[in-house]
Amino acid sequence: MAGKFDLNDDSVVVIVGSGAGGGTLGTELALKGINTVILEAGGRYEMEDFVNDEWDSFTQLAWTDMRTTSGSWRVAKDFANLPAWIVKAVGGSTVHWAGASLRFQEHEFKTKTVYGDVKGANLLDWPLTLAELEPYYAKAESRMGVTRTNGIAGLPGSNNYKVFEAGAKKLGYTEVHTGRMAINSAPRDGRGSCQQIGFCFQGCKSGAKWSTLIAEIPKGEDTGKLEVRSNSHVVKIEHDAKGKVTGVVYADKAGNLQKQKARVVAVAGNSIETPRLLLNSASSLFPDGLANSSGQVGRNYMRHMTASVYGIFDRPVHMYRGTTMAGVISDEAKHNPARGFVGGYEFETLSLGLPFMAAFLNPGAWGRSFTSAIDAYENTAGMWIVGEDMPQESNRVTLHATEKDKLGMPVANVHFDDHPNDIAMRNHAWKQGQAVYDAIGATRTMPTPPYPSTHNLGTSRMSEKPKDGVVNKFGQTHDIPNLFISDGSQFTTGAAENPTLTIVTLALRQADTIADMMAKKTI
Amino acid sequence: MTDSRFGDGVSRRSFVKAASAAALVLTAKAVINPIEAWGMETKGLAPETVQALIQAARDIYPHDRVPDRFYAVAIKDYDVKAATDPKIKTLIEGGIAELNSAAKQAHGTDYVGVGWEEERVALLRKIEGTPFFKTLRGGLVTGLYNQKEVWPLFGYEGESASKGGYIKRGFDDITWI
Ligand SMILES: Cc1cc2nc3c(=O)[nH]c(=O)nc-3n(C[C@H](O)[C@H](O)[C@H](O)COP(=O)(O)OP(=O)(O)OC[C@H]3O[C@@H](n4cnc5c(N)ncnc54)[C@H](O)[C@@H]3O)c2cc1C
Ligand code: SF4
Numbered sequence: 001m002a003g004k005f006d007l008n009d010d011s012v013v014v015i016v017g018s019g020a021g022g023g024t025l026g027t028e029l030a031l032k033g034i035n036t037v038i039l040e041a042g043g044r045y046e047m048e049d050f051v052n053d054e055w056d057s058f059t060q061l062a063w064t065d066m067r068t069t070s071g072s073w074r075v076a077k078d079f080a081n082l083p084a085w086i087v088k089a090v091g092g093s094t095v096h097w098a099g100a101s102l103r104f105q106e107h108e109f110k111t112k113t114v115y116g117d118v119k120g121a122n123l124l125d126w127p128l129t130l131a132e133l134e135p136y137y138a139k140a141e142s143r144m145g146v147t148r149t150n151g152i153a154g155l156p157g158s159n160n161y162k163v164f165e166a167g168a169k170k171l172g173y174t175e176v177h178t179g180r181m182a183i184n185s186a187p188r189d190g191r192g193s194c195q196q197i198g199f200c201f202q203g204c205k206s207g208a209k210w211s212t213l214i215a216e217i218p219k220g221e222d223t224g225k226l227e228v229r230s231n232s233h234v235v236k237i238e239h240d241a242k243g244k245v246t247g248v249v250y251a252d253k254a255g256n257l258q259k260q261k262a263r264v265v266a267v268a269g270n271s272i273e274t275p276r277l278l279l280n281s282a283s284s285l286f287p288d289g290l291a292n293s294s295g296q297v298g299r300n301y302m303r304h305m306t307a308s309v310y311g312i313f314d315r316p317v318h319m320y321r322g323t324t325m326a327g328v329i330s331d332e333a334k335h336n337p338a339r340g341f342v343g344g345y346e347f348e349t350l351s352l353g354l355p356f357m358a359a360f361l362n363p364g365a366w367g368r369s370f371t372s373a374i375d376a377y378e379n380t381a382g383m384w385i386v387g388e389d390m391p392q393e394s395n396r397v398t399l400h401a402t403e404k405d406k407l408g409m410p411v412a413n414v415h416f417d418d419h420p421n422d423i424a425m426r427n428h429a430w431k432q433g434q435a436v437y438d439a440i441g442a443t444r445t446m447p448t449p450p451y452p453s454t455h456n457l458g459t460s461r462m463s464e465k466p467k468d469g470v471v472n473k474f475g476q477t478h479d480i481p482n483l484f485i486s487d488g489s490q491f492t493t494g495a496a497e498n499p500t501l502t503i504v505t506l507a508l509r510q511a512d513t514i515a516d517m518m519a520k521k522t523i
Numbered sequence: 524m525t526d527s528r529f530g531d532g533v534s535r536r537s538f539v540k541a542a543s544a545a546a547l548v549l550t551a552k553a554v555i556n557p558i559e560a561w562g563m564e565t566k567g568l569a570p571e572t573v574q575a576l577i578q579a580a581r582d583i584y585p586h587d588r589v590p591d592r593f594y595a596v597a598i599k600d601y602d603v604k605a606a607t608d609p610k611i612k613t614l615i616e617g618g619i620a621e622l623n624s625a626a627k628q629a630h631g632t633d634y635v636g637v638g639w640e641e642e643r644v645a646l647l648r649k650i651e652g653t654p655f656f657k658t659l660r661g662g663l664v665t666g667l668y669n670q671k672e673v674w675p676l677f678g679y680e681g682e683s684a685s686k687g688g689y690i691k692r693g694f695d696d697i698t699w700i
Contacts, residue, residue, distance in 0.1 A: 051682075052681070052682035052683060052684050052685075053681070053682060055665060055669050156694075156695060157695060158694045158695055159693075159694065159695055159696065159697040162695065162697050162700045163697070163700055166700045194688075194690070195684075195687060195688030195689075195690045196688045196689040196690040196694040197683050197684050197688035197689065198683055198688065198689055198694070199683070199684065205684040206684070206688065315699045316678070316697075317697065318678075318693065318696075318697075320679065320680070321680075321683075321689035321692070321693055321694040322688075322689050322690075322694030322695070353679060353681070354668055354674055354677050354679035355665070355668050355669045357668075358664055358667075358668035359664050359665070359668075364660075366583045366584060366660055367583070367585070367644060368585055370584070371584050371585050371586055374584075374586070374668075374677065375586060375588070375677070377677045377678055377679060378677065378678030378679070440700070
């Protein structure tokens with residue numbers, strides 16, 4: 001049975017998902033005194049439960065419920081039922097995340113204006129500007145303890161970083177440092193400093209890394225205004241005859257369906273589950289799914305242009321020692337169409353342990369070319385590439401026609417084709433990334449293909465006009481005033497930077513909006 | 524002196540002798556590696572099949588520093604499953620039979636008798652698209668590389684939280700850069 005708030009309490013705000021978006025929004029609302037229930041499909045694992053083991057941790061935390069894929073992206077071939085590598089647990093993917101926290105650039109909020117028409121791309125300007133978001137970015141950075149902001153020192157450089165930095169400087173790059181990381185370089189906010197454990201992706205066991213699990217939700221719960229109900233998988237959002245949402249139906253731990261009433265519903269299930277839930281909530285009043293009068297729900301799915309480069313040296317690197325992603329080169333992040341593509345990308349240090357290296361270096365490969373690279377694991381340095389990908393209407397999350405999950409709900413199919421701009425950018429980035437390692441004497445460099453998506457964006461995009469998108473500048477759906485979207489699904493376009501700081505920023509802003517609207521009784 | 528390129532695991536190699544699958548001794552119900560000093564009782568598959576699987580596993584992911592026993596562990600599950608699951612048994616026995624007949628045709632010997640790795644790899648390339656090969660290769664990615672005992676051979680240190688992380692254990696000890 002439900003905990004603190006009654007299932008029939010229709011004064012509460014119900015949030016679906018406890019990750020970057022939902023966990024932040026729920027906590028902020030509770031801090032403002034608003035009664036909030038977060039329903040989270042996954043279980044609750046605390047710091048001491050995390051395991052320093054890649055596959056065991058994956059089994060513990062990752063979303064492995066059935067999903068399908070289609071399209072020409074390589075992930076569909078190599079990982080047909082794992083389009084995304086994200087979390088199903090309290091804290092969502094902030095339990096897995098590496099902590100890289102960069103603000104978007106001004107022009108990235110108006111790509112249609114700045115990039116012009118790009119064939120096949122469904123570009124659109126965001127209905128807000130960097131200036132409007134700046135105060136909230138500042139609040140988010142302080143909240144998350146982002147290094148190199150608020151007077152917080154950068155993290156020390158690891159072996160992997162030192163190789164990366166030396167290569168970058170040799171190549172002439174100048175914007176190189178150990179990153180803006182939501183990882184404590186010194187004790188702060190009741191959490192200790194980074195012990196360089198090296199398992200940031202596996203849930204940080206020291207608490208140095210910000211996550212909604214350890215840094216937000218407990219603060220919300222302390223107010224007595226927030227209840228997080230784990231193992232509660234929402235299957236449908238309900239509405240009344242006037243088209244206002246009234247609550248949600250969810251399956252509890254035992255698989256029994258429960259109904260939680262609500263004054264406001266905010267969906268933050270990450271960009272695959274959010275549109276799936278809206279589509280699965282279709283009714284006679286909303287036959288194409290909730291908030292879908294534009295037909296844009298599920299469309300414009302973005303995953304960032306990603307790739308990796310690994311470099312092998314004649315001497316040891318031990319890349320796995322220390323923070324997974326504390327290093328960035330930003331020189332290529334600018335919009336410089338002379339390179340043959342619009343938008344830009346970042347390089348970030350990355351290390352994988354041996355098991356994941358074997359799985360992701362070149363999926364499907366075998367034989368000596370592959371194994372000689374693995375033999376050189378100890379001498380390997382790694383970097384990840386993250387850049388802006390083009391939104392395309394046909395890149396899309398849809399409901400599978402026949403496959404259903406164990407609750408009987410149609411599963412999500414994720415269709416993705418790279419845009420020519422994505423391919424041109426990836427080729428450029430691979431070449432430059434390899435040049436970074438070559439510059440300091442790598443004996444071999446490897447352009448590694450994208451992993452299952454860790455960044456999932458855009459499937460309920462923000463737009464000025466209701467016909468162009470699903471939500472307005474506050475994440476409120478154009479069609480249903482008391483239904484909000486609170487995760488990366490809102491992104492109109494993807495920008496070059498990792499998304500989470502912006503998701504948290506939007507959630508903090510949305511909390512102000514919801515509180516204000518509730519006070520004014522407009523919702 | 525240890526060759527640091529091979530990590531701390533190098534010391535282990537001094538007491539682990541390795542032998543190729545062709546040197547395995549087969550009995551009616553077991554595969555024995557007298558040099559590495561281990562034996563594996565077979566449950567669902569013929570000992571010859573297990574021997575060929577070990578060889579194929581090494582040919583797919585050849586690591587000259589990794590002894591056969593790790594490959595044996597990596598494929599052991601098929602033998603266990605084959606004892607109760609006829610589908611697995613047919614898939615594996617059938618796949619190896621196909622490899623053996625291709626080897627006979629090309630080289631006049633069964634698969635493990637083919638002398639050069641390149642020649643065995645050429646036989647594997649021909650069946651790359653089959654469910655047998657895909658199952659075997661896919662399973663090895665975790666079956667081989669997710670064995671904790673194999674990690675030191677690649678210089679991967681694994682779990683670190685209980686040791687206080689790497690903050691005092693070399694996260695920034697690189698000297699050559
Ligand atoms: C390995 C890894 C590394 C990363 N590194 C970085 C980084 O360095 N920087 C960065 O900016 N980003 C990073 N990310 C991405 C970051 O984690 C995500 O952008 C962010 O967490 C997304 O927030 P979200 O709220 O949209 O979804 P999530 O954080 O994924 O939360 C969604 C939650 O909703 C739950 N849920 C879904 N459907 C339902 C339902 N129907 N009912 C109930 N609950 C539901 C899920 O179980 C999940 O817990 C990384 C991600 C991964 C996987
Ligand atoms: S390296 Fe730092 S942030 Fe990462 S898991 Fe370890 S202590 Fe946590």
